Amino acid sequence: MKCRKTSFLVRIQKFKIPFIILILFIFILPSIIYAAGGGKPATKIYNVADTRAMEPGLSKWIADIYNSSLWMYGGVIVLVMASMGLFIGLGMDKLVMLLGINLGKLDHHE
Amino acid sequence: MDIFNIYLPIAGIEFNVLLLLLIGTTVGICGGFFGIGGAWIVTPALNIFGFPMPYAIGTDLAHMGGKSIVSTIRHGKFGNVDAKLAVSMIVGTTVGMELGAKLVLYLERIGMAETVIRKAYVIFLFLIGSYVLYDYISHVRQQKKIAISGVPAGPKRDTLAQKLNRINIPPMIHFKASGVRCSLWLPILVGFATGIVASILGVGGGFIRMPALVYLIGCPTLVAVGTDLFEVMITGAYGAFTYGVKGRVDLLAAMWMLVGAAVGVQLGTIAVKYVRGYFIRLLFAITIFIACSSVLLKQLELQTPSSILILTAGIAISTVILTLLVKGVIREKAAIRSAKKPLL
Numbered sequence: 293m294k295c296r297k298t299s300f301l302v303r304i305q306k307f308k309i310p311f312i313i314l315i316l317f318i319f320i321l322p323s324i325i326y327a328a329g330g331g332k333p334a335t336k337i338y339n340v341a342d343t344r345a346m347e348p349g350l351s352k353w354i355a356d357i358y359n360s361s362l363w364m365y366g367g368v369i370v371l372v373m374a375s376m377g378l379f380i381g382l383g384m385d386k387l388v389m390l391l392g393i394n395l396g397k398l399d400h401h402e
Numbered sequence: 403m404d405i406f407n408i409y410l411p412i413a414g415i416e417f418n419v420l421l422l423l424l425i426g427t428t429v430g431i432c433g434g435f436f437g438i439g440g441a442w443i444v445t446p447a448l449n450i451f452g453f454p455m456p457y458a459i460g461t462d463l464a465h466m467g468g469k470s471i472v473s474t475i476r477h478g479k480f481g482n483v484d485a486k487l488a489v490s491m492i493v494g495t496t497v498g499m500e501l502g503a504k505l506v507l508y509l510e511r512i513g514m515a516e517t518v519i520r521k522a523y524v525i526f527l528f529l530i531g532s533y534v535l536y537d538y539i540s541h542v543r544q545q546k547k548i549a550i551s552g553v554p555a556g557p558k559r560d561t562l563a564q565k566l567n568r569i570n571i572p573p574m575i576h577f578k579a580s581g582v583r584c585s586l587w588l589p590i591l592v593g594f595a596t597g598i599v600a601s602i603l604g605v606g607g608g609f610i611r612m613p614a615l616v617y618l619i620g621c622p623t624l625v626a627v628g629t630d631l632f633e634v635m636i637t638g639a640y641g642a643f644t645y646g647v648k649g650r651v652d653l654l655a656a657m658w659m660l661v662g663a664a665v666g667v668q669l670g671t672i673a674v675k676y677v678r679g680y681f682i683r684l685l686f687a688i689t690i691f692i693a694c695s696s697v698l699l700k701q702l703e704l705q706t707p708s709s710i711l712i713l714t715a716g717i718a719i720s721t722v723i724l725t726l727l728v729k730g731v732i733r734e735k736a737a738i739r740s741a742k743k744p745l746l
Contacts, residue, residue, distance in 0.1 A: 339649030341411040354653045355411040366646030369464050369653055370639055373660060377468030380664035381475050388672060392738075393731060 412652040413457045419658055421451060424717075426465065426659035430666025431720040434473045435673055436686055437627030438608030439466045439634045442693050443716040444659075446709035457652055460645030464656035467638030469663040473631045476671040482628030484579035484621070490586060491593035492633060495607070498597020506602055519602060520701050524694055526599065530613055531690035537617075538684045563620030580621040580629070592618050608634055609690065616683075623679030666720070673723050676730025689719055 339362060341355035358365045406419045425447045429440035441462050448458035477483050509518055567584040576583045596614050600607030608630050615626035645651050674682065692715040699708035 342414070343411070346411065351409065351411050351654055358412055358649065358653075362647050362649050365649070365651075365653075366643045369642050369646040369651050369656070370467065372653065373464055373468035373642055373656065374471055374639070376657065376660050377471035377664060378475075380661065381472035381668065384472070384665060384668040385476070388668065391731075392735070393672060 410652045410655050422658040423662035426662025427666035428716045428720045430663035431670040434667035434670025435723050437612050437630035447713045450709040456650045460650035461652045461656045463641030464651045465659040467642040468660045469667050470635035470638050472664045473667040473671050474635050477628030482624045484629045487577045488629045488632040490589040494590035494593025495597035498594040502598040502602045527694035531687045534683050534687040541680050580625045582620050673727040
């Protein structure tokens with residue numbers, strides 16, 4: 293049990309540096325977005341989602357956050373996307389391993 | 403098909419869930435395989451099906467952040483991510499992008515931005531595609547010669563990357579995952595140059611960074627793919643936040659796309675296991691030529707054919723990648739079975 297715990301901690305350690313870097317760069321890369329999206333300026337003047345006819349549920353929850361604070365909305369997007377990415381990614385990993393595909397380190401042959 | 407329609411509260415439109423899943427899966431497979439963000443597929447695809455352009459870009463960036471986390475973790479486990487190299491490059495990329503953005507503003511002021519950028523994009527894509535294709539053809543010819551003569555090739559001429567790696571300007575750094583030792587200034591300068599180009603062309607940069615990592619720094623193809631995805635992950639996370647704050651991300655659409663993309667990106671990433679680096683380069687060259695043709699169509703004001711071409715090509719390339727994956731898995735299973743068979 294202890295051994296399993298240790299290997300889990302080692303795995304977490306592996307990803308520690310990339311995540312620290314990720315957080316640091318989130319704050320110092322304002323220009324990257326230009327190249328990432330390169331979008332034209334938005335034309336909508338008011339950022340309001342119409343929730344009047346909405347039933348309670350995921351859509352309404354998203355629209356409510358959007359209407360209450362865009363800063364919070366931005367934060368929720370990053371959190372939801374990151375956690376969904378991690379969750380589905382790790383889930384798919386398990387699934388692929390169940391299929392018997394070897395997911396160990398690769399040799400870099402050209 | 404109406405039963406699959408959902409109301410997207412932020413973009414304020416009805417959209418088909420199956421379409422979101424299809425777009426997500428397609429771009430996921432291509433992204434995981436080539437190490438690119440795939441904005442060139444998603445943005446026109448969403449736009450052609452009714453998403454307003456700013457929402458298409460924002461929603462694309464949001465799902466890109468999540469998708470790249472999946473592929474970076476997978477590539478990381480394969481040993482394909484050189485985090486040290488990616489961070490060194492990001493420093494240069496940031497400065498390069500800022501400079502590129504200033505150049506774009508200047509071009510805008512003199513009223514030449516649209517034409518100059520689009521032409522530069524076509525020329526640039528054409529040159530990269532041609533070089534990658536040329537490199538692939540020379541490699542195949544050389545392999546054939548060796549197979550016919552049976553004599554191993556003599557000492558090869560130094561590649562550009564090897565020459566650049568030898569420039570001794572301190573600090574010299576060893577990038578373990580890439581197996582490259584070079585001056586720290588090399589990745590910073592390469593990042594700077596790709597940053598300028600990416601910023602001027604208004605793209606994420608995966609298209610440019612991946613070949614730059616291979617041909618200028620000397621990374622193995624798979625490490626170039628993984629390291630590039632690490633950068634895309636950072637770009638995507640920041641992009642999702644800033645477009646979200648501007649209210650231009652439809653989170654519900656991004657979530658559906660991410661479901662498709664997270665599955666697709668795993669498949670695309672695992673597929674690299676079964677192909678040789680040079681074959682990835684060949685498919686990459688073909689993809690670049692298709693993207694180039696799409697921009698050319700846009701230049702001729704044929705917006706709809708351009709978007710249809712890019713979406714169809716994306717689906718076709720994903721199908722090829724999936725076929726390679728399935729064939730590879732079957733081969734692997736057969737090899738395991740024959741190894742287990744007792745000798746009679």
